[in-house]
Amino acid sequence: MSSHPIASAPPVPVDHRPAVTVLSGFSPGAVHAAARALLIADERLIAVSHDLTGIRDGVLRRTVRSATELIEQSTVELAHGCVSCTLREDVLPTLVRLTGSHPGSDVLLVLPSAVEPEAVAAAGAHSVRFDSFITVVDPESFLDDLGSTADLHITEADHRSVAEVVVHQVEFCDTVILWSRPGTDSRDLDRVGALVHRLAPWAVQVPVGTTNSLDCTGLSQLVRRTGRHDPRRPGMLGLALEGRAIGIEGEDSVLFESRRPFHPQRLSDALEELAERALRGRGQLWIASQPDIVLAFESAGGGVSLGSLGYWLDALPVERWTGTSDDRRIAADLVWDPYYGDRRTALALIGLHLDQAAITGLLTRCLLTDAELADGFDSWRALTDPFAGIAD
Template sequence: MSANPITSALPAPVDNRPAVTVLSGFSPGAVRATAQALLIADDRRLLAVAHDLSEIRGGVVRRTVRSAAELIEQSTVELVHGCVSCTLREDVLPTLVRLARTHPGSDLLLVLPPAVEPEAVAAACSHCLVDGTPATEAVRFDSYVTVVDADRFLDDLASTDDLSDCDLHAADDDHRTVAEVVAHQVEFSDTVILWSRPDTDSLELNRVGTLVHRLAPWAIQVPIGTTNSLDCTGLSSLVRRTGRHNPHRPGMLGLALEGRPIALHDTDSSEVVSLLFESRRPFHPQRLNDALEELTSEALRGRGQLWIASQPDTALAFEFAGGGVSLGSLGYWLAALPAERWTETSDERRIAAELAWDPYYGDRRTVLALIGLRLDHAAITALLTSCLLTDTELADGFDTWRDLPDPFAGCFPLAGETRTDKENQP
C-alpha cells in the first residue's frame, strides 16, 4: 500500500525541549576536561550543571552552573536526607527544569560526580515529578555519555575497593565497590569517550577499547587524546544531540527479560573474552552456591538472569564486579503468574516470553554473561553446566525441587503469595 501523499508530506513535529547530555565517569580530571571541551564547542548554547557531593553524608550538596565564559550559579543546598536519590529528586531534576525555563534555547550538560551512576538519573526521571509534572516535559534526555580514562580503567574495573575506601560513598550504608560503579557507568551509556594521552600505550588503548566493547557492545566509542590537540567542535558533534538515548530501555539486569542481548559471545582468541551461557533447565541451589567463588575468580564482570529449582517462581538477577557476587529478585516469571497479571509487565517482556515460550519451562531461562581477560570458555561452561539439575533430578518433578538444600532460602521474597497452582507449574 502506498503512503498517503498528504500525511507523508507533513513535517515531523518540532521538539523545542532543551537537550540534556548526561556525562559520567570515574576519573574526575578526564570528566572535567571533557565537559570543558563541550562547553568551548558551544559557548553560547550549552550550560553545564555539576554537583559536589563531598559533604552529602552531612546533608550538604554544592551546585554550580556555568557556561564556557562564566560562572552562572554557585549554591549550597541542604537536604533533609543526604543521599543520591534525594539529591536527584530535590535538586538535580528541579535545576534542569528551572534552567530550561530561564534559559530557553540553551542545552544542558549534566556532569555527574564519580560515584553517581547514570541509571540512577534515568530512574529518577521515570518516577519523579517537578512542580507536579514529569521533568521530561521540560527537558529531553538526549544521550548518556561515559568518559573512560584508558590509563586507569582496567585497574578500576579489577579493584576490590569499596567506595568508602576512597571516601566516595554517598551514605554510611553505601557498600558499592569501585568496580561496580565503573561497570555500571559504561554499561548504561550510549556513547563512551575513550580518554587517553599521547604517551598512552597503543596496545593498552586497544585492549581498553575491546573491553569497553565487551561491556557495552551497544555503545558508540569516541577515542580522543592521542594527539596534543583536541578538536572540541568535532568531539561535540560526536556526543551531543545524537538522540541515542532510548528512555524505554530497561536497566542492565532487565535486558534479558525483554529478550535483548546482554553480551557478545566470543569464540576467537582475543585476550579480552566475553562468554554467554544460556540454559532452560534450572540450577541446583547448593551446587550453584558452591561454584560461585570459582566461577568469578577470573572474571572482571558478570551479569544476567537465572533461576534455581527450589524457587521456581522467582527470576533472579546475577551480578559480579569488584570481588563480590550479588543475587536479587527480578520478580515473578510470567509462567508463575495467571495470564491476567501479565499486563503488569512491559510489552517487550511479554513479546519476548511468547516468542521463546517453552511448553515445559515457560519463560524461565538462564542467561549469564562473564567478561574478563583470557577466560577459559570450555572450563566455565562445564562448571555452569555441572550446577544445573541432572536428568534424574529433573525427572523428580516440581514438588521435589522445592525441598532441595537451598542456601538462598528466604533471600528473595516476592510480593504477595507465591503461585503454586498446578497450571502455573512446569
C-alpha cells in the first residue's frame, strides 16, 4: 500500500453575494401583493420592479424600494425598445449594482407580466446569484389566461400570445404561489393546483389567501432562501435530451414517446387538431424528412411553434460529442438504438378533460408505417416537407 497521503478534493467556493429571488406572474395585482408580503417579512429585502408602459418609445420606469422606504425611482431611456433590451440594458446591471452596494440585503426582482423568467436566468447566469424563481398564480384568472389566444403586442415585434407567456412563467419556476382569496371555492383551487402540477411537477406549491389574514413571515420562510434554482437545468424544450422528465403521466396529461419518426405531411395536417385538444404541448420531435435534426415542439393558446434543438448525437462525428453536456451523453446512451441512435420523439400534452386515447391515436397515425420505415433514410429525405427551413 502506498504511504502517500490521499489528496482531498479542493473545497467548493462559497458564493457570499446577496441572493436574488425572481418573482413573476401574469396577474399584476397578485404579484405585487406577494412582493409586499415578502418585503414586510424582511426589512432588509430590496425589491426592484420595472414599468414597461413606455417601452415602445424606448422608455421604462425603474423602482427600487424596501418595506419602509423608496430607495430610487428612475426613468430609463433604452437604445432599443424591446423586452430583451430591457434585460440587457437595465435589469441585470441594476441587479449587479444593488447586490454590490447593499451587501447585507437580498434582492427581490419583480418582473413585469410580459417578461419570462427563463430569459432572466439565461442573461444573468454568470453575473447574479439566483436563489429561486417564483411564479404567482391567481386561480380566478389562470384558466382564462392559459387558454387565451390573444397576442401581447408589448412591442410591434413581440408576437407572443398571453398563453405562451403564462405557461413559460409557470414551467420555469421552482416555486408557485397560489394567490387565492377568502371564499375561493376549494374545488376551483384544487383544479388549478392540479393543472399547475401537470405543467410544473418539479415546482413546490404554496397556497395562500384562503383566510382573512396572511402570515408574511411564514410565506417568506416557504419561498425565500430555499436554494431551489438549479442553474444547470436546461431550457424546457431541451429537458428530454438531457434525460429529464418533461411531464407526468396521468389524468389530463399524456406522455407520448416513439422511436419511429413522424411522416412530415401527416404531422403537419394534425397540428391544428393537436393544439385544440391540449392546452399545452412541449417536447422534441423526430421527423423523417429531417432525420438528423432535433425539432423542438410547443403549443399554447391554440398556436404551435417549431424550432431546432441542434443535431442528434448519432448524426454528429464522435469527436463533436464532447461539445454536449455529460447528462445528454448519458441520456443518449441509456436509450441508444443500434440503427437509429438517440433519435426519438418525446412529447408532453397537458389539458383539462383531455381525451388521452384520441391524442395518442392522432399522434400514432402520424408516424411512418412499417412500409415507409423500411424505405430508409434516403427515401425519407425526399418526402414532401412542410417543415423545411425551420432548422436553418
